[in-house]
Amino acid sequence: MPIYPTLDKTWNFNVNQALSAQGTTLACNQNLLYQIINTLTTFSPGWQVRGASDSTHFGILALSAAGPYTGTGAWTSGSSCVWGTPTTAHSWIVLRNTALGGTYSEILISCDSSGSGGIFMWMSPGSGFTGGSTTSDPTASDQFQLNAGGSSNLSYGSQNAKVAYALHAMMSSDGQCTRVWVYSTGTFQSIWIIDQLKNYSTGWTTPWVVHTDYLLPTTGYWSTTTAYTFGCVNNLNSGGYEVTNLATQQFLWTGEGPNNLVTLAYNAPNDLNSLYPMTPIGLYAPSSTSPLRGRHGMWYDMWWGCAGPPFPAGQLYAGASAHAFVQIGPIIFPWDGSATMNQS
Amino acid sequence: MADFPQLVKTWQFNVNQLLVETNAQLTDARFMLWALIDSLLGFTSNPWTISSSNNMVNTTVASGSNNVNINTFTGSGVLNVQSTSGAASSGSVLIPSLKAIISYTGISGGNQFTGCTTTYGSGVLQTSQVVHTAPVWASSGTAHSWIVLSQTGISSSFQLLIACSSGTTSYDLNVWFSPSIGFSGGSTTVDPTASDSTPILTNGNWGVQSSAYQYKLHAMQSTDGTCTRVLITQYQAGSSGCVCSGFLSIENAENPVPGWTYPVHVMWLGSTSSPVLTVNTLYQNFNAYSRATANFTLIWTGENINGTFLPTFFLAPNDLSGEWMCMPIGLWSSTVGSRGRHGSLYDIWWGINDNAYPIAGPQGVPFIGANGNTFVQVGALVFPWNSTTMQLS
Numbered sequence: 001m002p003i004y005p006t007l008d009k010t011w012n013f014n015v016n017q018a019l020s021a022q023g024t025t026l027a028c029n030q031n032l033l034y035q036i037i038n039t040l041t042t043f044s045p046g047w048q049v050r051g052a053s054d055s056t057h058f059g060i061l062a063l064s065a066a067g068p069y070t071g072t073g074a075w076t077s078g079s080s081c082v083w084g085t086p087t088t089a090h091s092w093i094v095l096r097n098t099a100l101g102g103t104y105s106e107i108l109i110s111c112d113s114s115g116s117g118g119i120f121m122w123m124s125p126g127s128g129f130t131g132g133s134t135t136s137d138p139t140a141s142d143q144f145q146l147n148a149g150g151s152s153n154l155s156y157g158s159q160n161a162k163v164a165y166a167l168h169a170m171m172s173s174d175g176q177c178t179r180v181w182v183y184s185t186g187t188f189q190s191i192w193i194i195d196q197l198k199n200y201s202t203g204w205t206t207p208w209v210v211h212t213d214y215l216l217p218t219t220g221y222w223s224t225t226t227a228y229t230f231g232c233v234n235n236l237n238s239g240g241y242e243v244t245n246l247a248t249q250q251f252l253w254t255g256e257g258p259n260n261l262v263t264l265a266y267n268a269p270n271d272l273n274s275l276y277p278m279t280p281i282g283l284y285a286p287s288s289t290s291p292l293r294g295r296h297g298m299w300y301d302m303w304w305g306c307a308g309p310p311f312p313a314g315q316l317y318a319g320a321s322a323h324a325f326v327q328i329g330p331i332i333f334p335w336d337g338s339a340t341m342n343q344s
Numbered sequence: 345m346a347d348f349p350q351l352v353k354t355w356q357f358n359v360n361q362l363l364v365e366t367n368a369q370l371t372d373a374r375f376m377l378w379a380l381i382d383s384l385l386g387f388t389s390n391p392w393t394i395s396s397s398n399n400m401v402n403t404t405v406a407s408g409s410n411n412v413n414i415n416t417f418t419g420s421g422v423l424n425v426q427s428t429s430g431a432a433s434s435g436s437v438l439i440p441s442l443k444a445i446i447s448y449t450g451i452s453g454g455n456q457f458t459g460c461t462t463t464y465g466s467g468v469l470q471t472s473q474v475v476h477t478a479p480v481w482a483s484s485g486t487a488h489s490w491i492v493l494s495q496t497g498i499s500s501s502f503q504l505l506i507a508c509s510s511g512t513t514s515y516d517l518n519v520w521f522s523p524s525i526g527f528s529g530g531s532t533t534v535d536p537t538a539s540d541s542t543p544i545l546t547n548g549n550w551g552v553q554s555s556a557y558q559y560k561l562h563a564m565q566s567t568d569g570t571c572t573r574v575l576i577t578q579y580q581a582g583s584s585g586c587v588c589s590g591f592l593s594i595e596n597a598e599n600p601v602p603g604w605t606y607p608v609h610v611m612w613l614g615s616t617s618s619p620v621l622t623v624n625t626l627y628q629n630f631n632a633y634s635r636a637t638a639n640f641t642l643i644w645t646g647e648n649i650n651g652t653f654l655p656t657f658f659l660a661p662n663d664l665s666g667e668w669m670c671m672p673i674g675l676w677s678s679t680v681g682s683r684g685r686h687g688s689l690y691d692i693w694w695g696i697n698d699n700a701y702p703i704a705g706p707q708g709v710p711f712i713g714a715n716g717n718t719f720v721q722v723g724a725l726v727f728p729w730n731s732t733t734m735q736l737s
Contacts, residue, residue, distance in 0.1 A: 003602075203664035258643040258676045259628060260651045262685045265676065270684030272603030272636055277685050282647055284654060285663075294662030295647070295654055295669060
């Protein structure tokens with residue numbers, strides 16, 4: 001009899017959202033970004049808009065003011081998303097999630113890029129964003145830029161083409177964990193994971209992490225077995241922040257295994273019980289990023305899945321109920337029981 | 345505030361046992377083998393028992409020899425014991441409490457060793473002192489010692505066979521276990537067999553030197569009998585320092601997968617002088633054994649980053665918490681027919697591989713836990729401990 005993990009969290013789902021192709025590439029991109037934000041703010045509890053710019057107007061609430069922000073510049077449709085270089089008019093939005101543990105735990109998403117295929121994202125673990133204008137982004141004293149550890153913009157799943165998208169989002173009912181991923185033309189495009197960690201290190205005052213990952217044409221992160229060795233494990237795509245030391249941190253994902261992951265060591269069910277393994281995922285800050293080195297916690301309700309035989313994208317697993325889990329690339333997530341995962 | 349693991353089992357300890365060098369390798373090995381077995385037999389809760397043996401007599405001094413000084417055994421002495429059953433017609437006996445060895449030329453009446461000569465040690469015999477026949481090493485087909493031990497805490501018929509059939513090198517042993525059927529047969533020259541026997545050591549080092557040496561012996565067992573661990577430690581001059589040269593681990597797995605009917609894991613790592621509790625022996629090589637429908641080997645798993653083992657990644661405490669890592673240990677097999685991750689081990693953890701001992705890890709480093717010295721790190725592993733200072737040699 002199969003054995004499935006007992007979930008730590010209860011989850012709210014808004015998955016299998018079909019975003020039809022728009023008339024232009026820009027319109028497709030605008031619609032996708034807007035729908036992602038709209039999904040995050042629709043969860044209850046969910047993310048709260050604290051401020052926004054639509055490139056012609058902007059506004060942002062005082063840190064201690066009640067929200068959400070609904071004034072001028074608030075995003076109301078895809079057309080609110082306007083891209084422009086940092087000193088020219090562009091859109092941005094600040095979202096707050098107090099369940100993450102900081103006083104003002106917030107993320108800033110900015111369209112300060114000349115092309116609409118990418119965005120920039122910052123996290124403020126506890127201080128919150130203030131300021132900004134239609135041509136400049138708000139800032140926070142503890143802000144940390146999230147873009148795969150580099151200066152390039154960050155994917156939100158856009159293919160930069162006139163295509164349809166499938167948008168999937170889930171958020172724990174306590175608000176501490178958010179996951180959003182995008183498929184298009186049958187292929188994984190991007191994922192954001194914004195979670196407070198499980199069993200985090202003592203001394204980490206704002207133990208939440210943002211992980212962003214996306215499809216690379218040459219290596220297919222998260223879409224094939226290369227994700228195990230190149231997607232999560234080797235790349236510092238997960239960012240966190242420790243307030244006391246005013247230091248940022250990037251993490252590697254860990255897993256159990258004999259010299260590598262169990263899920264890679266043998267790409268088949270266990271010979272004795274005929275079950276595929278699901279193993280927990282830890283987060284480790286490597287020694288190159290002092291002063292926050294060490295193993296600092298693990299993700300809630302996420303597991304390494306088996307690398308093979310090659311599963312179809314969106315492989316579903318039963319649980320206590322049918323279709324209780326879904327595998328995307330190397331990772332297994334809880335699922336809402338839908339019989340398929342839309343890959344558009 | 346430091347966080348320590350919560351123990352799943354309660355533990356009983358017989359640690360820091362000193363085995364003084366006797367100036368003879370064979371004698372040292374004989375005392376060590378019996379000290380190890382006596383440790384297993386001596387636990388208060390669910391001790392191991394002897395099921396059968398050949399020339400491995402476990403008896404005590406009888407009243408007829410009470411208060412006899414063994415220096416009177418000069419060729420015609422008589423040692424009165426409770427039983428000589430199973431003893432060879434001539435040989436030697438060990439008196440562990442006196443660290444004495446006495447040769448004999450005959451047995452009489454089922455309770456006397458005759459023609460006794462004290463060849464090592466001194467002291468006065470007391471009733472109820474333990475007496476063992478000295479194990480004899482010889483190749484199979486020639487008279488040699490063997491013993492079958494049982495532990496019902498693991499399974500109703502779990503047995504361990506220790507045989508001195510490895511030729512005349514007493515730093516080697518042959519060892520098997522039977523998870524559920526038990527050993528039968530055997531003779532003075534042939535080891536017993538079991539249809540489900542699984543080899544653990546085949547003419548393999550079991551932890552003692554090839555020359556005379558002094559050791560410390562440490563044994564621990566869960567009170568339910570499901571987990572037994574024995575460590576043999578010694579001092580090596582130079583960079584190795586104090587090392588664990590022998591490690592016996594016999595334990596039921598935690599959270600075993602369905603289909604592993606008798607989920608017992610057995611490992612006996614041994615060397616004459618090198619550390620055995622290393623990442624290489626445990627994490628990178630299949631040195632543990634078990635059996636489902638057929639025998640299979642196991643490797644100990646741990647948390648890693650694309651193959652880089654966390655205990656070897658950053659050799660210092662966590663920057664945020666200031667704490668050293670203790671990480672759980674899983675079990676994984678690549679033996680065809682038994683492939684997969686099959687469970688984990690109770691109350692044992694990977695510790696950080698310290699800079700000073702990049703291969704062996706630190707030796708005998710205590711961790712406080714809820715009480716003082718509640719845990720100890722030996723090599724790459726952290727064990728529960730009885731709050732004493734671990735003595736290594």
